[in-house]
Amino acid sequence: MSVLAPFNDKAQQQLAAGDVPAYMQTLGKAARLAASALRRAETGVKNRALDAIAGKLAAARERILNANAEDLQRGKEAGLDSALLDRLALSDARIDAMIEGLRQVAALPDPVGEIDDMSYRPSGIQVGKMRVPLGVIGIIYESRPNVTLEAASLCLKSGNACILRGGSEASASNAAISECITQGLIDAGLPASAVQVVATADRAAVGALISMPEYVDVIIPRGGKSLIERISREAKVPVIKHLDGVCHVYIDTTADPAKALAIAVNAKTHRYGTCNTMETLLVDAPVADLILPELARAYAEHNVELRGCERTRALLPQALAASEEDWYAEYLAPVLAIKVVDGVDDAIAHIEQYGSHHTDAIVTQDYSLARRFMAEVDSSSVIVNASTRFADGFEYGLGAEIGISTDKLHARGPVGLEGLTTRKYVVFGDGQVRQ
Amino acid sequence: MSVLAPFNDKAQQQLAAGDVPAYMQTLGKAARLAASALRRAETGVKNRALDAIAGKLAAARERILNANAEDLQRGKEAGLDSALLDRLALSDARIDAMIEGLRQVAALPDPVGEIDDMSYRPSGIQVGKMRVPLGVIGIIYESRPNVTLEAASLCLKSGNACILRGGSEASASNAAISECITQGLIDAGLPASAVQVVATADRAAVGALISMPEYVDVIIPRGGKSLIERISREAKVPVIKHLDGVCHVYIDTTADPAKALAIAVNAKTHRYGTCNTMETLLVDAPVADLILPELARAYAEHNVELRGCERTRALLPQALAASEEDWYAEYLAPVLAIKVVDGVDDAIAHIEQYGSHHTDAIVTQDYSLARRFMAEVDSSSVIVNASTRFADGFEYGLGAEIGISTDKLHARGPVGLEGLTTRKYVVFGDGQVRQ
Numbered sequence: 001m002s003v004l005a006p007f008n009d010k011a012q013q014q015l016a017a018g019d020v021p022a023y024m025q026t027l028g029k030a031a032r033l034a035a036s037a038l039r040r041a042e043t044g045v046k047n048r049a050l051d052a053i054a055g056k057l058a059a060a061r062e063r064i065l066n067a068n069a070e071d072l073q074r075g076k077e078a079g080l081d082s083a084l085l086d087r088l089a090l091s092d093a094r095i096d097a098m099i100e101g102l103r104q105v106a107a108l109p110d111p112v113g114e115i116d117d118m119s120y121r122p123s124g125i126q127v128g129k130m131r132v133p134l135g136v137i138g139i140i141y142e143s144r145p146n147v148t149l150e151a152a153s154l155c156l157k158s159g160n161a162c163i164l165r166g167g168s169e170a171s172a173s174n175a176a177i178s179e180c181i182t183q184g185l186i187d188a189g190l191p192a193s194a195v196q197v198v199a200t201a202d203r204a205a206v207g208a209l210i211s212m213p214e215y216v217d218v219i220i221p222r223g224g225k226s227l228i229e230r231i232s233r234e235a236k237v238p239v240i241k242h243l244d245g246v247c248h249v250y251i252d253t254t255a256d257p258a259k260a261l262a263i264a265v266n267a268k269t270h271r272y273g274t275c276n277t278m279e280t281l282l283v284d285a286p287v288a289d290l291i292l293p294e295l296a297r298a299y300a301e302h303n304v305e306l307r308g309c310e311r312t313r314a315l316l317p318q319a320l321a322a323s324e325e326d327w328y329a330e331y332l333a334p335v336l337a338i339k340v341v342d343g344v345d346d347a348i349a350h351i352e353q354y355g356s357h358h359t360d361a362i363v364t365q366d367y368s369l370a371r372r373f374m375a376e377v378d379s380s381s382v383i384v385n386a387s388t389r390f391a392d393g394f395e396y397g398l399g400a401e402i403g404i405s406t407d408k409l410h411a412r413g414p415v416g417l418e419g420l421t422t423r424k425y426v427v428f429g430d431g432q433v434r435q
Numbered sequence: 436m437s438v439l440a441p442f443n444d445k446a447q448q449q450l451a452a453g454d455v456p457a458y459m460q461t462l463g464k465a466a467r468l469a470a471s472a473l474r475r476a477e478t479g480v481k482n483r484a485l486d487a488i489a490g491k492l493a494a495a496r497e498r499i500l501n502a503n504a505e506d507l508q509r510g511k512e513a514g515l516d517s518a519l520l521d522r523l524a525l526s527d528a529r530i531d532a533m534i535e536g537l538r539q540v541a542a543l544p545d546p547v548g549e550i551d552d553m554s555y556r557p558s559g560i561q562v563g564k565m566r567v568p569l570g571v572i573g574i575i576y577e578s579r580p581n582v583t584l585e586a587a588s589l590c591l592k593s594g595n596a597c598i599l600r601g602g603s604e605a606s607a608s609n610a611a612i613s614e615c616i617t618q619g620l621i622d623a624g625l626p627a628s629a630v631q632v633v634a635t636a637d638r639a640a641v642g643a644l645i646s647m648p649e650y651v652d653v654i655i656p657r658g659g660k661s662l663i664e665r666i667s668r669e670a671k672v673p674v675i676k677h678l679d680g681v682c683h684v685y686i687d688t689t690a691d692p693a694k695a696l697a698i699a700v701n702a703k704t705h706r707y708g709t710c711n712t713m714e715t716l717l718v719d720a721p722v723a724d725l726i727l728p729e730l731a732r733a734y735a736e737h738n739v740e741l742r743g744c745e746r747t748r749a750l751l752p753q754a755l756a757a758s759e760e761d762w763y764a765e766y767l768a769p770v771l772a773i774k775v776v777d778g779v780d781d782a783i784a785h786i787e788q789y790g791s792h793h794t795d796a797i798v799t800q801d802y803s804l805a806r807r808f809m810a811e812v813d814s815s816s817v818i819v820n821a822s823t824r825f826a827d828g829f830e831y832g833l834g835a836e837i838g839i840s841t842d843k844l845h846a847r848g849p850v851g852l853e854g855l856t857t858r859k860y861v862v863f864g865d866g867q868v869r870q
Contacts (some may be wrong), residue, residue, distance in 0.1 A: 040811050125821050128830050238844045259866030266868035376475050386560050386864025396562050409673045410845040413860045425848045429821025432693030433701035
């Protein structure tokens, strides 16, 4: 039984009375209090909570699947499309993956309390920077109910309280998962309000969540671009967000042709719907006639539609004519824009003008060009001689990711536990005063 | 002659036509282009520009002082108070300090291009994080014309273009300083639009500056709390800001009395108007009768007015009764609130409730209490056995600071060159594709 149970009773009453803003305030207050407890929670306690939640999930498997069946039934009746229903669906395998995910997060090193850059100053004080939780994190997401668990586990491990607002289509699944989380927290001796799942589909809850800077330190929206843009525009709290991924591969004249082919095919065809998929291929003019026909054959095998500039179409008559919009497009589909460029400057200028500063790669054997591309391309991931598909928290060794940030401030690129923390200055003295 | 001179002509025409939004857009476009050039500028070139600007300032000393005299005359006629006029005034000594500041920034290590955390991943790719400029920084400030130079030099060294909006009362001084900066940039071969000083007092310029996410990556407001609050509320661009400094010193029962006395006196009386000055003193009950009378004598010598809780007033009858507002107050004046508390938990709870998360210190000889205070106090600087006055970029070894951030995201505490940069992921491969 948590010490914060009175908050829970109050929240239930406010919800029953239909007073969503008051309900969200109550959640906010409880989260702020829980954040104080989490800030001082030892690593072992947080890990025990993660393990306890895994145990509860395993025990509640039937209940979760039944709740999910309810959501799916409701979704079908409401006419949700099959892609959405697939994202919504849980199975034994997906629940196993959720449990495995919790164990992986428990195994990650705890970032909280890490001290860097410790040095003595001429005054005699010793100064360093200590990694600490952000406080309270609000996460707004759509259909996938496993996000509830992923988000909760990353916030918990990084010492943050969180308020989770999932999609209304997953409400029964999220409620069942939320119950497991609450029980696990209580078993480990942590406040139940360390993780709170918003229990209303009322959209006013989102408006309230993004407007409580006194209770919420940062908002992380996950979902479609229009949702994220709206939240960023309206939030009165800092937002860590992912907008779009218009990623490029530039094949330079000195590129190793076999590597260029492998990278360009993998970056486009490994998965079509991901943000780190290549959307535009840039090829240096002197090697375009060598590279493009071979590449086109490989893309044809994957049924990738090609849209090219005039010089591309001179070599590949089967390509459609690319319009100005194509250079800005995030297709998330088996479609690729191709442009023949004149050297690395032209490639960098194209990426600067049309790209989304997400992930861009060069394929080259030229040392100085690789260095220039690395320094000058202003994207969250800049890659030499590897596929853009590597821009991912797991591939980068973060262990897990809450998303990929296209912002420049605070967290840029894949965001793991470190991105959910901040650093404060710590000073150790022995009676020093300022002269 | 800069390659961006056409932008300058266009801006002048728009300004002459009174079209402030169009003028600001032109500045924004020019800044974005300059940012690309600065991103790739070598350290030596940036340092040469800083040295060149120093030379121009030295040569333009008379012109700057004359312009400043104009501003001061106008200020006196407008009835500005003496504190404001003092902040506005330049002198030979202040110009010397500006020149010395430029040389110090030139001597700082260049943060741009630094690569950390480089490691091989199981896939064979090598991943690291490279420190890179933010891009374009907008800085909005009030009367002190030397801020123009400080801000310009820190942005330049960190590879960022900047748009500076100073107070209208300093317009002639800022214009004279701006000319030196422009000439120095051109001499070093950098675009003149790397540093642009807004040449209109029209307040619409501020509204435009904070609403151009396509051209401005971050806004740093410096000035009074109401200005900063308004800008944070209205900005459509991320803001790095400093709100208030309600700083505490907590004297624990085990504190060394001589250290406690020295720290509590220094934290309050070293300077009254700074954000890292102690505003509330917390004293553990068992030592209150030992510490407070002696401290009160020291404060009396400095004419510090004391406002205490009931237990404080029982020991110090000369203290006024503190109201609830006093615990929230940032006096910035020789006034101190004093509260007797019951142990470190009570002290931490007070700091959590009333503090501003800026800088808080504990004086203690108890190892475990020091560790708890360090971990649990959620402030940008947490200090053991030293004065709060050390919370400062120079004292922490940053070399220079653009301000002290009370935000949690991105930059927290004193912000130096590092706070004006971000980190992107860099990946080196040899043809790797994702499996």
